[in-house]
Amino acid sequence: MASEKTRLGIVGVGTVGTGVIQLLEDDPRFEICRIAVKDATRSREVDLSRFEVTTDALSVATDPRIDILVEVAGGINPALEVVRQAISCGKHIVTANKEMIAKHGPELFALAAERQVTILFEAAVGGGIPLISTLQRGLLANRISRVAGIVNGTTNYILTRMEREHLGFGQALTEAQAAGYAEADPTDDVEGRDVAYKIAILSSLAFQSSVEVEEIYRQGITRITDLDIRLSAEFGYRIKMIGLAQPGDDTRLDVRVHPTLIPLGHPLAGVDGVNNAIFIKGSAVGEIMLFGPGAGRLPTASAVVGDIINLASAIRLPDFASYFQPTIAPHAARILPIDETENGYYIRFQTMDVPGVIGSLGTAFGNHGVSLHSVTQKGVAADGSATIILLTHRVRERQVQAALEEIRQQATTREIGVVLRVLI
Numbered sequence: 423m424a425s426e427k428t429r430l431g432i433v434g435v436g437t438v439g440t441g442v443i444q445l446l447e448d449d450p451r452f453e454i455c456r457i458a459v460k461d462a463t464r465s466r467e468v469d470l471s472r473f474e475v476t477t478d479a480l481s482v483a484t485d486p487r488i489d490i491l492v493e494v495a496g497g498i499n500p501a502l503e504v505v506r507q508a509i510s511c512g513k514h515i516v517t518a519n520k521e522m523i524a525k526h527g528p529e530l531f532a533l534a535a536e537r538q539v540t541i542l543f544e545a546a547v548g549g550g551i552p553l554i555s556t557l558q559r560g561l562l563a564n565r566i567s568r569v570a571g572i573v574n575g576t577t578n579y580i581l582t583r584m585e586r587e588h589l590g591f592g593q594a595l596t597e598a599q600a601a602g603y604a605e606a607d608p609t610d611d612v613e614g615r616d617v618a619y620k621i622a623i624l625s626s627l628a629f630q631s632s633v634e635v636e637e638i639y640r641q642g643i644t645r646i647t648d649l650d651i652r653l654s655a656e657f658g659y660r661i662k663m664i665g666l667a668q669p670g671d672d673t674r675l676d677v678r679v680h681p682t683l684i685p686l687g688h689p690l691a692g693v694d695g696v697n698n699a700i701f702i703k704g705s706a707v708g709e710i711m712l713f714g715p716g717a718g719r720l721p722t723a724s725a726v727v728g729d730i731i732n733l734a735s736a737i738r739l740p741d742f743a744s745y746f747q748p749t750i751a752p753h754a755a756r757i758l759p760i761d762e763t764e765n766g767y768y769i770r771f772q773t774m775d776v777p778g779v780i781g782s783l784g785t786a787f788g789n790h791g792v793s794l795h796s797v798t799q800k801g802v803a804a805d806g807s808a809t810i811i812l813l814t815h816r817v818r819e820r821q822v823q824a825a826l827e828e829i830r831q832q833a834t835t836r837e838i839g840v841v842l843r844v845l846i
Contacts (some may be wrong), residue, residue, distance in 0.1 A: 425779030426500035427450070427451060427452055427453040428451060428452050428489050428490060428730075428733075428734040429452075429487050429488050429489045429490075429673065430446070430450060430452055430453065430454050430455060430488065430489070430490050430491075430492055430739065431454075431455055431456045431457070431485055431488040431490070431491045431492065431508075431513075432454060432456075432457045432458070432482070432485070432492045432494065433457075433458045433479045433482055433483075433491065433492065433493045433494065433495050433501070434442050434459070434492075434493065434495030434496065434501075435457060435459050435466060435468070435470070436494070436495070436496070437545060437718075437719050437722075438494045438518050438545070438719065438723055438726065439494040439495070440466060440468045440719060440723075441719035441720050441723025441726075442492060442494060442721065442723045442726050442727060443457075443468045443470075444468055444720075444723070445720075445723055445724070446727060446729045446730070446752070446794055447468075447472075451731075451734060452630050453728070454473055455474065455485060455487045455489065456473070456474045456475075456476060456481070456482050456485050456487075457470060457473050457474065457475050457476070457482075458475075458477065458478065458479040458481070458482045458495075458504075459475060459476075459477060459478050459488065460477065462475055462476075462477055463476070474811055477511055478588075479495070479500050479501075480500070480503070480504055480507055480665050482504070482509060483504045483505070483507035483513070483838055484508075484511055485734055486511075488642065488732055489513065489514065490512055490513065490514045490515070490516055490730060490734070491504070491505070491508040491513045491514070491515055491516075491736075491738060491787065492516045492517075492726065492730065492741070493505055493515065493516070493517040493518075493519055493522075494517070494518050494519075494563070494726060494794060495519075496518070496521070497519070497521060497522075498522060498525070498526075501519055501522055502522055502696075505517065505522065505530060505541075505616070505838065506530070509533050509534050509537050509539055509541075509629075510533070510537065511738055512537055512538075512539060512723055512744075513539060514539045514540050514541075514542075514546045514737065514743075515530075515540070515541040515542070516534055516536070516541075516542050516543075516726055516729040516730050516733065516734050517541065517542075517543050517545075517546065518543070518545035518548060518722060518726055519543070519546060520546040520616070520619040520620055520623065521619050521637045523541075523543050523546050523623055524619035524620070524622040524623050524635050525619075525621075525635055526749050527623070527626065527632060528632045528746075528750060528754075531747065532752070533752065534743070534747070535653075535743075535744075535747055536726075538743050539743055540733070540742075540743040540746040540747060541746075542729035542732065542746060543623075543729070544725040544726070544728060544729050545625055545723075545724075545725035545726045545729070546620070547573060547623050547624060547701060547727070548571075548573060548620075548700065548712070548714070548716050548725075548811075549575075549626055549698065549714070549715050549716040549718060549721040549722045549725065550714055550715050550716075550718075550721030550722060550724045550725050551698060551712050551713070551714040551725075552687040552712070552725070552728075553624065553700050553712055554623075554627065555736060556702075556712060557569075557624060557627040557628055557702070558627050558748060558800045560705060561702065562768070562769055563706050563707075564705050564706045564707055565704065566628040566629065566665075566702060566703065566704050566705075567668060567669065567703045567705065568667075568668045568701070568702070568703040569621070569624050569625065569628045569665075569666070569668070569698070569700065569701070569702055569703075570664055570665070570666045570667075570668075570690065570695050570701045570845070571621070571664065571665050571690075571698070571699060571700035571701060572618075572662050572663065572664065572697075572698055572699050572700075572716075573616075573620040573621070573665055573696075573698050573700065574611055574614075574616050574617050574620075574626075574663055574691060574698075574716070574775030575603060575696035575697065575698060575716045576598055576603055576604045576605075576608060576611035576612070576616075576696070577611055577612060577614075577617075578593075578662065578663065578693065578694070578695065578697065578698070579598050579601075579603045579604075579695055579696045580595055580598050580604070580612070580643065581594075581643065581646070581651070581662065581663065581681075582694045583597055583598070584646070584648050584651050585648075585651045585660070585661075585803050586605070588605045588648050588652075590647065591644060591645075591646060595608060595612070603696055612642040612643055612644055612822070613640065613642035613644070614641060614642050614643075614663065614679040614680065615640065617640075617663060617664075617665040617679045618635055618640055618665070618679045619635060619754070620639045621638065621665030621667055621677060621678075621679060622638060622838050623822070624665070624667060624676070624700070624738055625667035625675060625677050625755075626748070626750050626822065627748060627750070628667060628702075628715075629667070629669070629675055629755065630656070630749050630751055631675070631749055631751045631753075632751070632754045632755065633677050633754055633755050633757060634754050634757070635677060637757045638677050638678060638679060638757065639678040639679065639680070639759075639760040640679045640680070641679070641680035641681065642681075643663055643681050644741065645839065645842075646661060646681055646840060646842075647770075649800070649809070650768070650840060650842070651812050653768075653770075654683050654768065655686075657683075657768070657813060658685060658686050659683035659685055659768075659844065660684050660686060660691045661682070661683055661684075661842065662681070662682055662684050662690060662691070662693070663679075663680075663681050663682075664679070664681070664682040664684070664690070664845070665678075665679050666678055666679070666682070670682060670686050670758035670762075670763075671758075671762075673756065674756040674758040675755045675756070675757055675758065676757075676758040676763055676798075677692060677758075678763070679816065680761060680843060681842055682842065682843055682844065682845050683766075683768050683842055683843070683844040683845065684845050685845065686709065688701075688713040688845065689701060689709075690711070690845075693713060696715070696716065696717065697713065697714065697715060697716060698713070698715070698716025698717075699711055699712065699713040699714075700712050710712055733799075734762050735744075739844070742770065749803060760819055761818075761819045761820040761823060762818065762820065763818070763819050764816055764817065764818050764819070764846075765816065765817070765819065765843040765844060765846060766795070766813065766814055766815060766816050766817075766843070766846050767814040767817070767822050767841060767842070767843060767844060768811070768812075768813055768839075768840075768841075768842040768843075768844060769811070769813075769814070769822075769826070769837065769838070769840070769842075770798045770809065770811050770839040770840045771783065771809070771810045771811075771812075771829070771835065771836075771837070771838055772803075772808070772809060772810075772835075772836040772837040772838075773807060773808050773810055773834050773835055773836055774806065774808070774833075774834040774835075774836065775802045775807060775808040776834060778834075779808065779810070780797055780810065782829075783810065783812065783829060785795070786828040786829045786832070787814070787822075787825045789828065790822075790824045790825040790828070791821050791823045792814055792815075792817050792821050792822055793814065793815040793817065794813070794814055794815070795812075795813040795814055795815050796812065796813045797810065797811070797812040797813075798810070798811050798812070799811075807836050809839075810825055813844070816846055822841070826838055826841070
């Protein structure tokens, strides 16, 4: 009957799970049948006394009353087994779990197709920004040629604070942790692992082929200094942590995660603080950017509940599950190795302050076919070393790395401080 409630089971009552319950608890269209938590004695910001609460997540997956299992616990264990079991029991899935979808999406989608159920995962990337539905359905008329995004609020906040307040990385990270924007262990964020999960998902939707997360090149932001940020601005750029996916120069995909110099005129350059944004280039639509809060209780819960409402509206229609099934090839795409990619480069050196140093750098780059766009020296340190920064024209990465190896052998080289790529 049209008035029959859709019955839900929820696994996880952390930040997002709390928001989901807050949005749904008084909605007459839904009945929350069972909620799984790790610790039933812990106090929470939402009153669970009116619900059936368990610490056995698998019991939610097998509960015959439940139509949709909502997984907002995150991580792989026990989430993956819970979702597998729920699908096997014929339940539909709504999840915000980026790691699970990035690593095990093809397996889960195949199992869902076999059981004629569906998996929705709008909240897995970009919090409240409707990225998944845009790529999965809204841009079907397009051949996508680039997806580039700021999809980690922690790193964007840190880089913004470094720029605005002239802070070092460590101090900006401490501020992010104090403000609740960074975890006590921020490794997944600052080393790019979180972005790798998200760009893997976006790439699979844009190019209809999954990618192996571990094959995605990652470079973190820990070696970036406030000097790099200031000099990038002088050159006409801002540094942003970017997930990038685009076709390679053959049948491979170019998918990677690294801090990137973005031209000041590019839409992504203006995205500050904890906000996220995805830039998409399509054959018909041209260039578009989706912008908004990439995390947070209610923005992310909004995406989860939006998926739940979509499912509840379609769940009794014949053969609806196939409409929601992502079109992704069963075999993972081959990823273009980073040394075969082409980019412009920003490189910061520490060298001895002696005549001929800049000439030696130029000779090394020239030996490997690297054309320099600009070179500048910024002062001399107390130890007699000079900071030299250069920008290259577009060139293949392997040529830059070969030149840097030659420069490492030069007697005047103290350190190659940081190598950053420029969006072109």
